[in-house]
Amino acid sequence: MPELPEVETVRMGLEPVLAGQTFARVKTNRADLRFPFPENFAKRLKGARVLDLARRAKYLIAHLSTGEALVMHLGMTGRFHVQARGEAHPHLLGDYETETTDDGRHLHAVFDMESGARVTYADPRRFGYMLLIPEAELSEHALMRGLGVEPLSGGLTADYLAQRAAGRRSDLKAFLMDQRIVAGLGNIYVCEALFLAGLKPSRRAAVLATRGGKPNAHAETLVAGIRSVLEAAIQAGGSTLRDYRKANGESGAFQHTFRVYGREGEPCLRPGCQGIVRRSTQGGRSSFFCPVCQH
Structure with missing residues (x-):
């Protein structure tokens, strides 16, 4: 998809x-x-x-x-x-x-x-x-009315994520892929953003908020990671997995810069980290992460 x-x-x-x-x-x-x-x-x-x-x-x-x-x-x-x-x-x-x-x-x-x-x-x-x-x-059509914020808009802030994540028992990956919270994110870019933020996909979403529901450093880092990954992917023309092509008929190139997605068994690319990328299954989808530098 x-x-x-x-x-x-x-x-x-x-x-x-x-x-x-x-x-x-x-x-x-x-x-x-x-x-x-x-x-x-x-x-x-x-x-x-x-x-x-x-x-x-x-x-x-x-x-x-x-x-x-x-x-x-x-x-x-x-x-x-x-x-x-x-x-x-x-x-x-x-x-x-x-x-x-x-x-x-x-x-x-x-x-x-x-x-x-x-x-x-x-x-x-x-x-x-x-x-x-x-x-x-x-705006009130069934396809649109429940959509969350656009991840590249000003609506995606650490405060917004913290408010939605406070007290949640669901994992971070499911939280970010919920289109009612953040619109447009999918498996690839959630894995990549969580790597940049140093957060394990299976960790509870509530990790983004303090006990009082305020944003913490994790929330700030995750917002920056989401923006960075999406902007880089758009600049590269998307990711080619199978036959995707960008506007001029060429393959998208972002897959060549994946840090964790599809890299099971390969060394972590974070400088100084000695971890090996692992794959797990969440909600029927593969998650890729470094068990050493993602906590």
């Missing part, structure tokens, strides 16, 4: 083609993805101008001149291609599939823009989806 940096990389690739542009024609090649396409999907998009292309958690949101928002989720294998006017070949914006086919069987939606650009969406496993939601209802 793509996490925040991968979705943000795709957003940055789509923005020059969609933002400020108008849909000339829209075609869907099937009735549904994970959910059915909205009723009259193509007709409702035709003639609509994209005012802004945003990201909320792991969702892409195109705010439209019609007063609706096109909400898109990539699922596990969703990918976009963009072909600008005059270009011979499309650019791959996101690819998470294990098998790549060129026969068009998995091409499910085509968006032709008045600029001459074409955006296509393919999804072999069809776990992605697209919805049209009235702007007035967007």
